[in-house]
Amino acid sequence: MAVLTMNFKSISSLTIAAVVSILTGCNEGNKLSLSERSIIYCSEGSPETFNPQLSTSGTTADASAKQLYNSLIVYKGKNNTLGPALASSWHVTRDGKKITFYLRQDVKFHQTSYFTPTRVLNADDVIFSFNRILDKNHAFHQVSGGQYPFFQSVKFAELVEKIERINDFTVRFILKRNDSSFLANLATDYAVILSEEYGQTLQNKSTLHEIDILPIGTGPFKLKDYRVGSLIRFYRHDDYWQEKAKIEQLVYDISPSKTTRLTKLLAKECDVSSYPIAHKKITERADLSLESITSLNVGYFGFNTRKAPFDNKLVRQAISLAINKQAIIDTVYQGQAARAKSILPETSWAYDSDTPELGYDPIRAKSLLEVAGYAQGFTMDIWAMPVQRAYNPNAVTMAKLIQGDLKKIGVEVKIITYEWSTFLRRLSQGEHQTFLLGWTADHPDPDNFFTPMLSCSSSEQGSNRTFWCNKEYDQLLKNALSTTNMNKRKSYYAKAMAIINEEIPLLAIAHSKRFQARGVDVEGGILENFGGISFYKVSKKTMNNDIETLAQPQTADKASN
Amino acid sequence: MLTFTLRRLSLFLFTMLVLTLISFSLSFLFPGDTVINHSGQINATATELAQLNEAYQMDKSIFTQYRAYLTHILNGDLGQSMASQSPISNEVIELLPATIELSLVALLIAMLIGIPLGFIAAINHNKASDNAILSLAMLGYSIPVFWLGLLAILFFSIGLGWLPSAGNISLLFEIEFVTGIQFIDILLSDSPYKWQAFSNASAHIVLPACVIALAPATIFIRLSRAAMIEVLAASYIRAARSKGLNFKQIIFRHAIRNALIKIIRHVGLQFANLVTLAMVTEVIFSWPGIGRWLIESISQRDYTAIQSGLLVLSCFIFIIHILTDFIYAALNPLARGNSHGS
Numbered sequence: 006m007a008v009l010t011m012n013f014k015s016i017s018s019l020t021i022a023a024v025v026s027i028l029t030g031c032n033e034g035n036k037l038s039l040s041e042r043s044i045i046y047c048s049e050g051s052p053e054t055f056n057p058q059l060s061t062s063g064t065t066a067d068a069s070a071k072q073l074y075n076s077l078i079v080y081k082g083k084n085n086t087l088g089p090a091l092a093s094s095w096h097v098t099r100d101g102k103k104i105t106f107y108l109r110q111d112v113k114f115h116q117t118s119y120f121t122p123t124r125v126l127n128a129d130d131v132i133f134s135f136n137r138i139l140d141k142n143h144a145f146h147q148v149s150g151g152q153y154p155f156f157q158s159v160k161f162a163e164l165v166e167k168i169e170r171i172n173d174f175t176v177r178f179i180l181k182r183n184d185s186s187f188l189a190n191l192a193t194d195y196a197v198i199l200s201e202e203y204g205q206t207l208q209n210k211s212t213l214h215e216i217d218i219l220p221i222g223t224g225p226f227k228l229k230d231y232r233v234g235s236l237i238r239f240y241r242h243d244d245y246w247q248e249k250a251k252i253e254q255l256v257y258d259i260s261p262s263k264t265t266r267l268t269k270l271l272a273k274e275c276d277v278s279s280y281p282i283a284h285k286k287i288t289e290r291a292d293l294s295l296e297s298i299t300s301l302n303v304g305y306f307g308f309n310t311r312k313a314p315f316d317n318k319l320v321r322q323a324i325s326l327a328i329n330k331q332a333i334i335d336t337v338y339q340g341q342a343a344r345a346k347s348i349l350p351e352t353s354w355a356y357d358s359d360t361p362e363l364g365y366d367p368i369r370a371k372s373l374l375e376v377a378g379y380a381q382g383f384t385m386d387i388w389a390m391p392v393q394r395a396y397n398p399n400a401v402t403m404a405k406l407i408q409g410d411l412k413k414i415g416v417e418v419k420i421i422t423y424e425w426s427t428f429l430r431r432l433s434q435g436e437h438q439t440f441l442l443g444w445t446a447d448h449p450d451p452d453n454f455f456t457p458m459l460s461c462s463s464s465e466q467g468s469n470r471t472f473w474c475n476k477e478y479d480q481l482l483k484n485a486l487s488t489t490n491m492n493k494r495k496s497y498y499a500k501a502m503a504i505i506n507e508e509i510p511l512l513a514i515a516h517s518k519r520f521q522a523r524g525v526d527v528e529g530g531i532l533e534n535f536g537g538i539s540f541y542k543v544s545k546k547t548m549n550n551d552i553e554t555l556a557q558p559q560t561a562d563k564a565s566n
Numbered sequence: 567m568l569t570f571t572l573r574r575l576s577l578f579l580f581t582m583l584v585l586t587l588i589s590f591s592l593s594f595l596f597p598g599d600t601v602i603n604h605s606g607q608i609n610a611t612a613t614e615l616a617q618l619n620e621a622y623q624m625d626k627s628i629f630t631q632y633r634a635y636l637t638h639i640l641n642g643d644l645g646q647s648m649a650s651q652s653p654i655s656n657e658v659i660e661l662l663p664a665t666i667e668l669s670l671v672a673l674l675i676a677m678l679i680g681i682p683l684g685f686i687a688a689i690n691h692n693k694a695s696d697n698a699i700l701s702l703a704m705l706g707y708s709i710p711v712f713w714l715g716l717l718a719i720l721f722f723s724i725g726l727g728w729l730p731s732a733g734n735i736s737l738l739f740e741i742e743f744v745t746g747i748q749f750i751d752i753l754l755s756d757s758p759y760k761w762q763a764f765s766n767a768s769a770h771i772v773l774p775a776c777v778i779a780l781a782p783a784t785i786f787i788r789l790s791r792a793a794m795i796e797v798l799a800a801s802y803i804r805a806a807r808s809k810g811l812n813f814k815q816i817i818f819r820h821a822i823r824n825a826l827i828k829i830i831r832h833v834g835l836q837f838a839n840l841v842t843l844a845m846v847t848e849v850i851f852s853w854p855g856i857g858r859w860l861i862e863s864i865s866q867r868d869y870t871a872i873q874s875g876l877l878v879l880s881c882f883i884f885i886i887h888i889l890t891d892f893i894y895a896a897l898n899p900l901a902r903g904n905s906h907g908s
Contacts, residue, residue, distance in 0.1 A: 039759050043738050229740075233650070235854075236737050256737045265732065265852065272723035272731045 043254035047266045047275035055220035061154045066537035070194035074222035078192045101183035108174040113244040114200045115227035119219050128170045133201035149217045155195040158457040185489050189450035194536040225250040225541040251544035281522040297518040298532040301446035304396035307511040310473045321509040323373035326366045327414045337403045345513035347502040355451035357499035371414045382415025388440040389422045395519035396443030446535050473510030589877045590635050596869040606645040606870030644874035649866045654874045663746025665855035672778035680786025688794030703784040711843050715777045715850035729773050732852040739763040774851040778843045782836045793828040797821050827898050834890025838883045
């Protein structure tokens with residue numbers, strides 16, 4: 006009996022001790038010593054792969070491109086001029102067909118638990134990386150599906166004749182024709198440099214598919230751990246060829262639900278959150294900040310021009326006239342976007358301010374429908390994308406607004422949505438009538454809007470889901486690429502925009518801003534003007550009490566010296 | 567004691583038989599091909615499908631099919647998840663410990679709060695404190711767990727910023743998987759941040775465990791109150807009082823011990839209730855346990871996972887019941903004579 010009483014007493018005293026330790030545990034500031042050197046980023050989804058060559062999805066680029074890899078050249082500064090990266094300099098011949106890159110000689114690849122490099126980056130790595138895309142017989146070409154959507158959309162294989170190795174640190178690209186967007190394409194997130202030595206190792210082990218799952222690159226971070234749907238853990242690459250990153254650990258907390266991301270941000274469980282909701286609440290808080298960048302993107306409403314009734318230009322014009330864009334911008338984008346006049350944002354140098362806008366005119370829309378032979382109206386589908394993107398924060402709401410607008414001209418709308426990968430697959434098979442989607446530019450060259458979105462080549466294989474193909478438009482794009490004269494290019498693009506506004510394969514709705522929220526203790530730029538985010542320059546402000554604890558060992562060291 | 571053990575064992579066997587029968591028949595009731603529902607191999611090629619049909623004896627009578635299914639389960643083959651295409655047994659082994667950990671902590675909290683409060687109420691029977699405790703218990707029992715969970719996050723995580731709202735540990739800490747019970751794994755790990763990780767994990771478990779504990783705690787209050795009232799009215803208490811023992815001696819030496827025995831057998835029953843509550847709470851607090859996994863499987867129409875997950879969970883709860891029965895019988899010799907189970 007006494008034993009039991011003792012037990013009861015000891016249990017209760019133990020619990021009190023446990024509760025006390027728990028409570029003191031959370032109030033202690035010293036847990037920051039690890040979190041101070043790390044960043045937790047609440048991301049919106051799992052990447053499909055760790056090789057940006059293979060995907061144009063923003064989530065994949067965010068998780069791989071600027072963290073794990075480098076390109077030969079990069080965009081620098083406010084004016085987006087090309088600058089050196091893995092290539093310390095480059096030279097273009099007068100006819101623009103031979104481009105020689107001189108590589109840096111001190112670039113080390115990641116050393117991880119699955120690969121230890123024995124040599125620095127050289128010409129073989131550059132040739133390996135691009136031949137994987139170009140050469141259909143390359144050992145790695147078919148690995149992970151053999152699809153290189155970005156390079157296919159810019160017709161990279163048709164442009165590059167061959168890549169020559171001049172010496173260990175010099176590579177020459179020989180082009181079939183002059184293309185003014187070639188260098189711009191090499192500066193994108195997609196043109197990353199992989200390790201040829203790692204490829205060899207995998208070939209010896211016959212585990213070729215690992216090249217895209219367990220990545221090796223030259224970037225500021227290296228992959229430590231990835232659990233699908235849960236987290237990605239990066240460690241700092243200590244032998245980075247530039248000054249190494251300020252944080253030691255970078256964790257992507259994959260949280261697809263936007264309310265979960267907000268909760269985690271407010272509860273300080275993540276330092277930075279992608280695509281936050283409740284902008285007002287975040288700006289009200291003193292410990293959080295909201296930032297945005299006017300990205301080179303466009304959210305649009307596209308028509309499947311191969312399916313009736315949208316093969317008729319008049320129907321497309323009528324539907325476009327009936328949509329109240331301003332209402333969409335006020336509701337869906339909450340005013341945080343610019344109304345789009347055409348597919349090219351006004352911030353681009355090639356934008357022509359004389360571009361006419363179609364406007365909102367339901368009466369004219371109705372009469373156009375009558376001319377087209379649909380006086381009684383018809384029923385149509387709108388495919389609304391299921392995910393949140395900067396260019397379209399809520400496609401389903403947008404579809405509902407369009408549904409309301411179109412009802413006024415007698416058109417009944419059914420809204421259809423699928424899970425994201427199913428949605429994209431069915432869209433590429435052309436099962437839709439109309440769809441809500443968008444495009445984010447990979448580099449500031451205007452061609453990156455015109456060619457991937459609406460050219461004939463990308464309607465066959467690529468991202469043109471309107472399946473619109475116009476010879477005149479394609480010729481204009483070709484002319485624009487063959488000249489380096491900015492004014493000439495601008496006039497070609499202005500003509501191309503005029504064709505789009507006349508034919509309306511798609512209705513551009515808005516150019517949005519990409520938002521991101523972070524704790525005020527996180528310093529350094531993350532959002533980039535185009536392409537994926539970068540954590541290279543990010544650091545954390547140290548708290549006062551921790552400076553002391555950090556300073557102490559240093560003084561102790563000095564004393565012992 | 568031997569007959570008692572045998573009785574429980576046969577009860578266990580028959581219940582398991584019924585459970586496997588139910589999960590076996592689910593494969594026929596779910597949409598899609600039965601053998602694919604059994605195995606979860608949605609991308610099987612024609613030859614693989616033929617092998618599966620052979621392995622599950624799909625061309626034989628339903629009884630043979632059931633026997634083949636049972637053999638697979640007894641060999642630890644629960645099929646593979648349709649969503650992730652990894653073996654379900656692996657996923658269960660990774661996730662079940664987290665749920666057990668959460669439920670045990672919640673059970674501990676419920677007992678430590680509920681039982682003493684119930685005793686206090688019984689000792690002050692029909693007084694103001696008794697009524698106050700009883701009404702609090704009623705209130706606590708009536709609050710739906712998902713709402714309480716959201717309120718707790720809103721108040722303690724977002725409002726006050728005291729406690730984290732998601733997961734079982736900050737993602738910064740890398741704890742190697744050994745037992746799956748987070749606290750044990752942390753103590754076993756050789757991370758330099760062991761104690762930071764420990765206090766971080768403790769902070770993470772507080773909110774979900776308290777949310778789960780509330781409803782069982784109110785039940786413990788009522789159970790222990792009733793048990794204590796009964797004990798206090800018993801003749802041996804009156805005898806002790808007439809012998810001149812003071813109040814403290816009566817309560818601590820005689821009443822508590824006898825009242826506790828009556829409560830222990832309910833702990834097992836409460837555990838089942840607790841696991842159900844834990845499933846909902848895991849979703850709210852993004853706790854990486856089997857409950858969240860099962861609910862996600864339901865929303866993803868992952869039939870193999872639903873079927874096997876239900877089997878594993880119910881089997882687990884049943885084992886807990888039997889264990890508490892044994893503990894009860896060991897503590898209380900009177901119960902061993904009870905011939906028809908609890």
